[in-house]
Amino acid sequence: MARGDIKFYQFLLNGFPIILLFFFALTGYSFSFNIFKINISFNFVHLIVFYWVLRKPEMLGYGLIFFAGVINDVVQNLPIGVSSINYLLLCVIASFFRTRTLVPNLIYDWILFFIAILIVSSIHFTVLAIFFDKNISYGTLMSTAFFSFLIYPAVAKIFNQIYLLGLKQEHAE
Amino acid sequence: MSTESSRDDFIIAIRSAFLKKGNRQKFSLFTLLIISILVLSLEYFKTGPVNQFRSITKDIIFRGSYVVSSPFKYVKDKYYLFQDHMSMYEEFSVLRDKDLNLDSLRKEVDFYKSENALLKKLIEERDLFSKEYMLTKILLDKQSPYLKSLIINKGQKNGVKLGSAVKDRLYYIGKVVNVNFLSSRVLLANDLNSKIPIIIEPSGINAILSGNGNDEYAELEYLPKDNEIKENEIVYTSGSDGTIPASIPVGKIIFQDNKKYVKFFSNLNQLNYVQVNK
Numbered sequence: 284m285a286r287g288d289i290k291f292y293q294f295l296l297n298g299f300p301i302i303l304l305f306f307f308a309l310t311g312y313s314f315s316f317n318i319f320k321i322n323i324s325f326n327f328v329h330l331i332v333f334y335w336v337l338r339k340p341e342m343l344g345y346g347l348i349f350f351a352g353v354i355n356d357v358v359q360n361l362p363i364g365v366s367s368i369n370y371l372l373l374c375v376i377a378s379f380f381r382t383r384t385l386v387p388n389l390i391y392d393w394i395l396f397f398i399a400i401l402i403v404s405s406i407h408f409t410v411l412a413i414f415f416d417k418n419i420s421y422g423t424l425m426s427t428a429f430f431s432f433l434i435y436p437a438v439a440k441i442f443n444q445i446y447l448l449g450l451k452q453e454h455a456e
Numbered sequence: 457m458s459t460e461s462s463r464d465d466f467i468i469a470i471r472s473a474f475l476k477k478g479n480r481q482k483f484s485l486f487t488l489l490i491i492s493i494l495v496l497s498l499e500y501f502k503t504g505p506v507n508q509f510r511s512i513t514k515d516i517i518f519r520g521s522y523v524v525s526s527p528f529k530y531v532k533d534k535y536y537l538f539q540d541h542m543s544m545y546e547e548f549s550v551l552r553d554k555d556l557n558l559d560s561l562r563k564e565v566d567f568y569k570s571e572n573a574l575l576k577k578l579i580e581e582r583d584l585f586s587k588e589y590m591l592t593k594i595l596l597d598k599q600s601p602y603l604k605s606l607i608i609n610k611g612q613k614n615g616v617k618l619g620s621a622v623k624d625r626l627y628y629i630g631k632v633v634n635v636n637f638l639s640s641r642v643l644l645a646n647d648l649n650s651k652i653p654i655i656i657e658p659s660g661i662n663a664i665l666s667g668n669g670n671d672e673y674a675e676l677e678y679l680p681k682d683n684e685i686k687e688n689e690i691v692y693t694s695g696s697d698g699t700i701p702a703s704i705p706v707g708k709i710i711f712q713d714n715k716k717y718v719k720f721f722s723n724l725n726q727l728n729y730v731q732v733n734k
Contacts, residue, residue, distance in 0.1 A: 309517075309524045313600050324601050349488045353495070357517040358596070359603055360634070360641060363510065364496030371489050378485065379473040383465075415499070418648045420669060423601045 289452075296449035300335045300343045300442075304328065308351040311358045313427070322423060326431045328355065329403065330438050332370050333396050336377040338387065338439075339446055345374060362415050369403045376402065389436055396435050400428045511612075511636040518607050518639050522595045529597070536726050587701075589623060589731035590614065595639060599725065601669060604647040606630070608730065611638045619699035620733040624722040628652075628693050628704040629730065640732075644724055645706065646674050654706060654718075655694040659685055662694055665706065671724055673710060673717040687711050691718045701733060 295302070307327045315324035328351065335343040352367030359366070376399040384391070404424050411417040474486040498506055596607040610616050612635050620632045622642045630650065634641035643650050650667035654676075664677040679685070689709045695702025707718040 306524065309521045310528065311521075311598055311600060312528070315601050322601050344482065345485055345488050346483050349483075349492065352492070354517055354521075357514050358521055358598065359600070360598070360605055360643075362496060362499040364492045364494075364499070367492040368489065368496065371485055371492060375473050375485050375489075378476075379469050382469045382472050410496075419602060420648060423669070427601065 293449070293452050296445060296452055297342070299445050299449070300331055300339075301347055304331050304343065304347065304351050305354070307331070308354040309358065311355065322426065323430050324423075324427050325434060326400070326427050327438075328366075328370065329373060329400055329428075329431055330396075330435060331442075332373050333377050333399060334392075334435075334439055334442050336374045337381055337392060337395075338443075340378065340381070342446075345371065348374060361411070361417075365407065365410055368410070369407050372406060373399055373403050389439060392439065393432070393435050397428075397432045400431060404428045514634075514636045515611070515638045518595055518636075522607075525596060533728070588734040590616075590734055591729055592616075592732055593729055594727055597725075597727065599671070602648075604644040604650075604667065604669065604671075604724070605633075606642040606644065606727065606730065608640050608642060608732065609638070610732065611636045611640050613637055615734060616640045616732055617734075621693070621700045621704060622733070623704060623731045624727055625731075626705060627721040628700070628706045629720075629722050629724060629727070631700060632732065642730065642732075645720065646670055646724060650674075651677075652700060652706075653694045653696045654691050655702075656685055656709065657690050657692060659683070659689060661685060662696070665691065665718055673707070673712075673719045676716050676718060679716070685709055685716060 313324040313326065315322060317323070332343070332348055336348075348370045349367045352365075352370045353363055355361070355366040356363045376395075380392075380395050404427075408419060408421055408424055411419050474484065474489075476484065498510075501507060590610065592608040592610045594606050595609050598605050598607070606622075608616075608622075616632055616635050618632055618635050621628060622630045622632065628645065630642045630644040630647075631652070632640050633643040644667070645652060645665060646667040646669065648667055648669050650665075652665050653662065654665045655662050661680060661683050663679045666675045666677045668675050687709055691706045691708065693700050693702055693704045693706060705721060707720040710717050710719045
């Protein structure tokens with residue numbers, strides 16, 4: 284591989300969480316589909332923020348998370364600042380658990396993620412309903428949180444592999 | 457003693473989570489949370505420089521989002537094109553067997569139009585709404601379980617007004633809820649926050665069409681208890697809110713599980729261009 288290609292590859296691996304975060308914030312994709320009249324959708328931004336802040340906080344800046352929240356609010360027609368608060372609260376919870384955890388464990392992270400998104404989704408609903416008088420389906424919000432929780436282990440495994448690839452590339456240099 | 461030390465640990469962990477700046481972090485979470493709350497409180501300013509700044513920011517983000525989403529939009533358009541192609545023969549057979557009798561229907565409509573204009577003149581009723589529509593392109597199509605809206609490529613600069621009705625061909629699909637300098641947001645009739653006054657013809661019953669997040673049909677609210685609405689009756693905008701012109705067809709009545717719904721005439725997932733009332 285040429286030196287320029289290696290540098291680009293490394294940039295992609297190191298910047299992977301940021302690229303992914305801004306991609307989902309800008310497009311607002313939730314991969315929503317229906318099975319037996321049940322709407323299935325995922326909140327990928329929650330998955331990205333929680334995993335990277337919990338496991339590798341140096342790869343995803345809080346300032347960037349704040350900006351991703353602002354972009355998401357504009358795209359999703361939410362009052363600007365709501366998503367930023369949600370994402371930053373998720374960061375607070377992840378960072379709190381990081382300082383309390385000695386040995387990383389996927390099952391433990393998985394359960395913590397569920398607790399974290401339940402708290403964040405409830406705050407999101409409360410802020411929109413009380414301060415902005417917005418109609419929001421609580422059922423859909425909770426089902427999105429639940430389905431995001433279900434895919435967390437798979438997503439965490441993929442993110443971990445990408446992080447290891449980045450490390451390997453760094454050591455190869 | 458141990459309770460005290462665990463409480464201290466807890467407080468240290470909380471403090472560290474909020475205030476400690478990690479490696480390569482420029483801001484603490486506490487600072488950013490305060491900034492977020494301040495930004496959120498600016499939402500209460502609907503006019504002035506704050507609103508102008510917000511409008512420019514939104515325009516920039518929408519263009520960025522348009523660029524990032526364009527490959528996915530291309531794939532989606534191709535998918536629907538393929539689906540249309542596959543069902544073409546079926547649709548052709550249905551249309552061939554149907555006696556549309558378009559010519560006589562058109563003459564009948566022309567007669568009713570002229571009669572209506574004459575009657576309006578007699579009672580000196582003024583038309584409050586412009587009959588002119590401008591064609592706009594859809595920049596972004598945001599259809600998530602929480603939001604059913606479109607971003608169009610015309611804004612304040614092109615004369616788009618807040619609350620204007622938006623049509624797909626002849627049919628009502630939504631209204632403008634947010635106007636920026638170069639773009640606007642259209643809230644589709646199936647969004648949870650959409651409520652529009654309608655009239656059901658020929659029974660002449662007024663009601664409110666309320667979006668439920670479903671792509672194909674919406675719910676009816678404030679229907680009289682002993683109504684005699686039949687299936688396939690046509691739903692039009694009533695214009696009683698003073699912002700949406702009257703008599704734009706929206707959909708037809710369908711019955712599902714003993715409940716009445718309105719099935720949209722337009723496919724809200726396959727829109728590329730829409731018309732905005734000037």
